[in-house]
Amino acid sequence: MTTVPKRPTPPARAVALLPRLLGSCLGVVERVENTQALDRVVTPVQKAVRGLPLGPLRDVLHGRQLGHPLHPVLVQVPMGAWLSSAVLDFVPGAERAARVLIGVGTLTAFPAALAGWTDWAEQHKQQMRTGLVHATANAGAVALFGGSFTVRGRRPKLGRALGLGGLACAGFGGFIGGHLAYRQAAGANKTEPVAHLVEPGWHRLGPVDGLKPGIPERRMLGEVPVLVVRGEDGGVDVLADRCSHLSGPLSEGDIADGCVVCPWHGSVFRLSDGAPVSGPATAPQPCFETRTEPDGALAVRLPGAG
Ligand code: FES
Structure with a gap:
């Protein structure tokens, strides 16, 4: 007797399709980050965002006081509200609550977007290209949820459909946001590995004598570049040289007011x-303790190294 193979159930087919779908999305995003044609949009938008009169609010939006980017924190509110509204769409009698949540999500998307744009304008080209698509997907979500909020009273079915479309857009935007954060390391602290690359204890870092006051110098501590600055009072400050924001060389920067x-x-x-x-930048630069050895050599030690 021959056995007829069982056809996979619809949920099983959906699960089997998922890796292919995610692989296709990843392929699209990887192409986006190398699409130079997007720079025609990136450059003027970057200029516009940098020109916004945000004053001290700009640092708050970056998350400097928080110690990491503010954008992913703010995003929780619209995403949570929108997702909850989609669940309530399947609960009889919860239409009003679903609409309230859509309104909350749509309004709170604006501060989240402002924080995102502020970070975006200070990223490198590949990150900005990806960020542009991330923002476009999220703008689509805002438009669809805004439409859903507006029509729900008169055309509830259309309102629910627009809400689902908005959720799909926000989900795609979230996927790209994950790529930006984890694959392209936008917003990540670039100095995190320093403490693991430097051995515990004191290390010699060349003579103190060769350092000119107020002139930054780059020296190597094993494979870690460090910024060395001698003050007017003879004291020496040593920081990791690669900037925590995007690895810029601090030893090529200006020294002023102790900074x-x-x-x-x-x-x-x-x-x-x-x-x-x-x-x-939102994360601090690793800062080394310093001392001068009896023979005039500079020695440094990184607290927490190892
Ligand atoms: S501020 Fe961006 S690399 Fe330093």
Whole structure:
């Protein structure tokens, strides 16, 4: 007797399709980040965002006081509200609550977007190309949810359909946001590996004598480049050289008021402790303890190394 193979159930077929679908999405995003034609849009939009009169709010939007980007925190509110509204769409009698949640999600998407654009304008080209598509998908979500909010009273079915479309757009935007954060490391602290690359204990870093006051110098501690600055009082400050924002070379930056200014996007770090005084950087620079050896050599030690 021959056995007829069982046809997979619809849920099983959907699960089998998922890896292919995700692979296709990844392929699209990888092509986007290398599509130079997008730069025709990226450049003027970047200029416009940088020109917004945000003042001290710009640092708050970057998340400097928070210690990491603010955008992913703010995004939780619209995503949570929109997702909850979609669940309520299947609950009889919850139409009003679903509409309220859509309104909350749509309104709170604006501050989340402003924080995202502020970060976006200080990223490198590949990240900005991907970010542009991320923002477009999310703008589509806002438009669809806005439409859903508007028509729900008169045409509930259309309202629900628009809501589902908005959720799909927001989901795709979230997928690209994940790519930006984890694959392209936008917003990640680029100095995190330093503490794992430097051995615990004191290390010699060349003579103190060769350092000119106020002139930044780059020296190598094993494979880790460090910024060395001698103050007018003879004290020496040593920070990791690659900027926590996007790895800019701080040793090529300006020294002023006890701080170093990153030459790439203008983040300002205090030399005495590495704290970011001005963004877009949100994470501090690893700061080394220093001492002068009896033979005049500079020695450094990184607290927490190893
Ligand atoms: S690399 Fe962007 S501020 Fe330093």
